[in-house]
Amino acid sequence: MTGSTNQLTSESGAHRCPPVSSTGPLGGLIPHAVRPDRWCWAPDRGFHLRSAPHQRVQLTPAAGLLTRGRTIGVRQAVALGAAGAHADLAHAFSELDSWVPFPDAEVFARLGWAARHLDEADDATLRDVVAGALRAIDEELLPMAWRQPLAVAAAGGAVPAAEQARLRSAGDAAYRRLTRFETGWPQLPADRQAWWDYAAARACTALRDGDWIPAARAVTDLYGLTGPNPHQAAQWLAAISDRSTAGLAH
Numbered sequence: 001m002t003g004s005t006n007q008l009t010s011e012s013g014a015h016r017c018p019p020v021s022s023t024g025p026l027g028g029l030i031p032h033a034v035r036p037d038r039w040c041w042a043p044d045r046g047f048h049l050r051s052a053p054h055q056r057v058q059l060t061p062a063a064g065l066l067t068r069g070r071t072i073g074v075r076q077a078v079a080l081g082a083a084g085a086h087a088d089l090a091h092a093f094s095e096l097d098s099w100v101p102f103p104d105a106e107v108f109a110r111l112g113w114a115a116r117h118l119d120e121a122d123d124a125t126l127r128d129v130v131a132g133a134l135r136a137i138d139e140e141l142l143p144m145a146w147r148q149p150l151a152v153a154a155a156g157g158a159v160p161a162a163e164q165a166r167l168r169s170a171g172d173a174a175y176r177r178l179t180r181f182e183t184g185w186p187q188l189p190a191d192r193q194a195w196w197d198y199a200a201a202r203a204c205t206a207l208r209d210g211d212w213i214p215a216a217r218a219v220t221d222l223y224g225l226t227g228p229n230p231h232q233a234a235q236w237l238a239a240i241s242d243r244s245t246a247g248l249a250h
Helices: 024-029 074-082 088-098 106-114 123-135 144-155 161-178 192-209 212-225 230-249
Strands: 006-010 013-017 039-042 046-049 052-057
Touching: 039 074, 046 106, 074 088, 074 106, 088 106, 088 123, 088 212, 088 230, 106 230, 123 144, 123 192, 123 212, 123 230, 144 192, 161 192, 192 212
Parallel strands: none
Antiparallel strands: 006 013, 039 046, 046 052
């Protein structure tokens, strides 16, 4: 089924909903209600059906790969916000959905929109976004042993060779503890310290090396480990969106 192209005025200019793509000769067997590409998004219109661009709807992040009803995959929500641009950093931060049950996918679309051109940004801008996300985590919720190393990493301070070796060793040891089970990684109560060590060591190392996507993933895991509620998590992501937009403006 190929839908019509719909257009409306958005804060980004003329927003045009692309048509629902053809699914080939078997397309008639796939109900429109479960097509992954039936949704669209615009900054001042939010999510809407491509066939009804003036009717805003609230979508819930899908728990799994299959989306139906008013649900959407988190990666798809970010991609719709990014409007076709690369949004690797936004995708990394969106992995917070594995820690927090978000009731509304809007925050992920706005994250994609704000970070849609960060792949063109310089290292200083990217560091500001990722390190700012780390600094936004309440230090009191972090393990005492990791507060100083994380603060140094966020500040971009020099790290002695001995400390770099310690971080690598801590990260490797934590990874071995987390992957020792044949049934997969353990749930948090099984070895919470290993989760902390793995996320913190990755964050410190990736920030030092300027590997911004792995750093964003590690910082996201750190924040997830603090146990935020959905409202707090949405605020954290919204602050990242604001910082990303400010960085692009400069």
